[in-house]
Amino acid sequence: MGYIIGVDIGGTFTDCIVIRTERSASGEDIATVRIGKASSTPPDFQTGFVNALQAAAEQFGVGLAEMLDNAQGIYHGCTVGTNALVEHRTAKVGLLVSRGHRDSIFIMQAGGRLKWMPAEYIAHVAAQTKPDPLVPKHLCEEIDERIAFDGKVVVELNEEAARAAIGRLLEQGVEAFAISLLWSTVNPEHEQRLKAIVHEMAPNAFVSVSSEVITRTGEYERTIATIVNSLIGPPMDSYLAQLERDLKGLGYRGSLQIMSCSGGLIESGHARQLPVLTIGSGPVAGLIGAANLANGACTGGDGNIITADMGGTTLDVGLISNGRPISRATASYGQYEYFVPTLDVRSVGSGGGSIIRSDGESLRVGPESAGARPGPACFMRGGTRATVADANLVLGYLNPDYFLGGRIKLDVEAARKALAEAGAPIGFGAEQAAAAAARIVDNQMADAIRLTTIQQGYDARDFTMYAYGGAGPVHATAIAREIGVRRVVVPLSNFAAGWSAFGVASSDALVVEESAVAMGYPFDPEVINRQWATLEERVTGRLLAQGILRDRIGIERYADMRYAVQVNQIQVRAPDAEKYDAATVAELVETFERDYERLFGKGSGYADAGFALTALRVRACAPLSGLKLDAVDAASAGGSVSPKSERPVIWYEHGLAPEMTSIYDGGALGVDDRIDGPAIIEYPDTTVVLRHGNRARIDATGSIVIDLAAGNE
Structure with a gap:
């Protein structure tokens, strides 16, 4: 018996996904998954980390020391560096x-x-x-x-x-x-x-x-x-050093692997030296998890996916095209752009903890967040300002007695009071303020997703949306309606609330090496071949030093290119040919021209000016945990599609009159069960909102696949 542990720290909650594998009497491997959640504890994030581990251990009915003693590995999506910059x-x-x-x-x-x-x-x-x-x-x-x-x-x-x-x-x-x-x-x-x-x-x-x-x-x-x-070096170094000491004191004997913004895991020691590689790694982990699930499971679609990760503070948006996450060669901090290869995840200040306020003329939502402390008013932890979570509660989307499976009781009256105060300057009562705030935040998130896809040269209507995070499945169908997406997937149902932690646990070890070059067209194939050989020797050596077998290492090549008289430099996937020749170089140039026109518009290129090659990059990946998300059995035997109850819900697109809405117990649903909206599906850690015209079914992995009717309002 062993445990694979993934931990992701968010602005409000720290999520811990634990997969226990054991051999049955018949010799079959059985995987059991549990999710542990705890409030994040800034600035001492290691406290929330350990609390989330403890919560997951309790779900298995074992002690924390026993779970850590049998852990195959701990994989961590670390936001300490990001938070240090923001704060x-x-x-x-x-x-x-x-x-x-x-x-x-x-x-x-x-x-x-x-x-x-x-x-x-x-x-x-x-x-x-x-x-x-x-x-x-x-x-x-x-x-x-x-x-x-x-x-x-x-x-x-x-x-x-x-x-x-x-x-x-x-x-x-x-x-x-x-x-x-x-x-x-x-x-x-x-x-x-x-x-x-x-x-x-x-x-x-x-x-x-x-x-x-x-x-x-x-x-x-x-x-x-x-x-x-x-x-961010000193705060990150201090955090990881303290966390490793705490884990060792609790009985963990393995290494700690840290998620990087490039889409893979790096050793804790490497993260302490180069913490810039961890900025934005939490949202990146969710993107990797979505790609892994989509590529291994039949959830519908053709590998074109928009990921919508809505937590307590932000909505993080990523794109997967033909099964591959979109990446870029630069990252940014505010108005500062810098060189670090990263998966392209964009964030907007819209989350469950986003504060609702009025400026006397209109209602506004975010980007300021109530965070984990004091949190939304309904959490009864000292927060008094209205948030999106308060609006969702008053509208009826959230069950006050079943939030996080009943571990947190929500105060409806506190939420109503906060919303009434937020709406008072413009004459709104609690329900009006809640409906307006929900519409505003849904449209803000829709705009962010629309902008992300357009800037990458894609049409959102050609994509399936994967919705996860604590608030993602609550808002996903409203967002999808706004941008024309026809299908939404809530990955592995209840585990969507901790999906980034799942993504961390399923990620590969990653090493990236690159070399600056300054080469005009026609490119010399022999120079390129020598550079590839040097870079691949370096990345392979670093993974071999971690004890990874050579035959488990996969290599990907990338090149940074631009037109000779234009400034827009882009990263392109380079051919995987064993040796480059004139034909391979021509293929590289064709890929660049195709990607350039996708990003900047047809006819925007200028081939007559020639081409410039500015950098070569090699990514080496190798599996660590061996976790395959499509092999996780999140589906129950189920068979009951009868609602467990009803409650009044305000669907803002149909006015402010509450409508009696069917509430379903997600744990009672089985593969191929179908539910028509309007309806709400409740799991201990995830709430899924189906709007009018939506139809949901449970697929073989236990994921919820939601089809939005054409012309749905």
Whole structure:
């Protein structure tokens, strides 16, 4: 008997999915799944982590020490770095740069600075501003040195001046250093020497070196990545060190694997050195889980999926095209774009804890959230401001006596009072405010999904939506109606509430290596072949060092390309040919042109200008837990499709008059059972809302597949 454990920390709850595998008397392997939830405990997130483990152990009827002693592995979606940035609980960072280049991070890049901003902000040029600098100028020191583009040392490192600069930063209380020198991607000699000097002068300081963070040409983006890594380095290092000590004290003897934003697991030690790789990893885990389930199970659709992960704080949106999650070569923090390969997950401040307020003229929802502390008013934990969860309760979507299987009792009157106060400035009562807030948040999320698909060159109507997270299945059918999606899947029914934790547990070990190149067309196949060989040797070696067998390692290749006279650089999937020749290079160029037109519009390319190859990247993956999501038996024997009860529900699209609505016990439903909306399906941890015209069925994995009628209102 063994346990596979996945843990994901959210803004409101920490989710723990545990899969227990055991051999039956007949020799068959039996997998049992349980979900444990606990309130997140910022800033000491390890407390909520352990509490979620304890809750899952109780579901199995075993002690926590016994479960950890028999754990095959613990896989963690870690949001500590993300939260540190959002809440400005970061380290005080000093920046070391080449002489004459201190201002590059303050000048910024106009395109990158505006790239992720709303359209109305971009259009209003007079209102555009630069964000606060990540590192103030008085904490930026210029270093006398210079390396040329070909790696030759033009000016030797002035170590005496460097020591003086580092000393000045230490006197100002700097606790972490970011080192980013020109052309260090070609020759990192000076960066490595500076790192050694910092460690001599401040042995406990956290140090990030740009040539170790990302080996890609592009001074500004590489510097920002290095700064972000140092900003979150100390809090992440402290958190993971404490968590590992706690787990060891509780009896866990294995290693801790951390989810990365690139879509795979990395060792805890690697995450402590490069925490920038973990930013946004929780939502990425859900995307990976959705791809794994869709590729292994018959849930309908053709591998084109929109993922909608709605938790307490945000809605996180990802895309899967033809079974593959969409990725990009850069990440962003506010208006700062930086080099880190990541799966493309976009977030909007709409969640169950999003606060409802009035400005005297209209009602607004989010992006501010009540979070885990104090939480929504109905949680009775000190929160008094109305939230989306309060609106869902007053509308009748949530059962006040069965939230989280009855583990949390919800106060309807507290929710009504908070909503009435929020709506009072515009003359709305509690029900009106709840209905308006629900409509607003559903449309905000629909807009976010529509924008995400359009920016990637896709039509949302061609996709199936996978809805998960604590609030995703409550809102999914309303969102889908708004954007024209015809099918919604709630993966593994009750376990959708902890789906990102499931995604973490089913993820592969991942190593990414890349190399900066500067090559014009026609590309030299032999140079490309040598680069692939070097990169693949490095990624394979790192996985072999983890004890992974060579025949379990899979390799994927990517290239960053652009037109020679255009600025829009994109990542494309490179051919998997054993040796590149002229035909393979032509195939790579064709892929680039096709992807470019998908992103920027037909006819937007300019092949006559030629092509530029700027980076090559290799991803190496290997299974760790061996968990196959389509093999998880989440379906019950069931057979009963009779409602367990009725309650009045306000369907805002049909007015404010409550309608008696059938309530179904999800645990009593079996494979192929069907339910027509309007109806609500209740599981201990997940509530699924079916609107008028919806039809739900239970598939072989226990997932709920919802078909929306054409023209549904």
